[in-house]
Amino acid sequence: MPHFPCFGINVIRTRLFSPDDGLSDDRWSDFEDELTRLDATITDINISGSDPTLQVRASDGVNWTIELGGHSRNRETGLEDALATPGDPISVVGRCTHHFGENRIKAVKLTIGDRDYQLYPEELDGAS
Numbered sequence: 001m002p003h004f005p006c007f008g009i010n011v012i013r014t015r016l017f018s019p020d021d022g023l024s025d026d027r028w029s030d031f032e033d034e035l036t037r038l039d040a041t042i043t044d045i046n047i048s049g050s051d052p053t054l055q056v057r058a059s060d061g062v063n064w065t066i067e068l069g070g071h072s073r074n075r076e077t078g079l080e081d082a083l084a085t086p087g088d089p090i091s092v093v094g095r096c097t098h099h100f101g102e103n104r105i106k107a108v109k110l111t112i113g114d115r116d117y118q119l120y121p122e123e124l125d126g127a128s
Contacts, residue, residue, distance in 0.1 A: 031095035031106050035123075038064060038092045038105060042112075047074060047081045054107075056090055064103045066092055066110075069119040077117045084112045093124070 040056035043063070047054070052068040068074055084090070091111040097104040108124055110117040118124065 030097050030099065032098050034095070035093055035108060036096050036105065038094075040064060040090055040092070042084055042086050042088045042090050044086060045081055045084055047079060047084075054084070054090070056092070062103060064092075064105060066090075066094070067104060067106045068110075069107075073119055074117075077119055078115075079110070079117045079119070083115070088112055095123075 038056070038058060040058045042054055043057050044055035046052065047068060048071075052071065052074055054066040054068065056064050056066055058064060068079065069077075074080070089112075092105055092107050093109040094105040094107040097106075108118075108120045110119070
């Protein structure tokens with residue numbers, strides 16, 4: 001009997017991502033447990049993009065990617081593209097990735113200028 005590739009309605013479909021993947025307790029699994037603070041300068045802004053991030057450069061010249069919250073969380077805190085420009089100083093409190101060679105921080109709190117944005121206040125409470 002010939003073998004035919006499975007296409008169409010006979011294919012078993014499994015979801016790659018469930019709707020609540022972004023809300024799971026697992027969202028911190030790529031990051032260290034302890035909070036880190038980074039003072040830097042913004043070099044690029046992508047708050048309204050598909051994966052909200054900021055690119056920053058620390059005073060030692062190292063470039064970092066700052067992962068922000070989801071769009072709704074960023075909106076709730078008032079964080080929008082127009083509030084920051086490249087060259088602005090920024091202070092980030094967050095969790096560094098534990099992947100070797102990756103300069104990435106998941107932001108818990110940002111300070112841009114004199115304005116604080118607490119993206120995950122529950123993480124700040126748990127760290128004290």
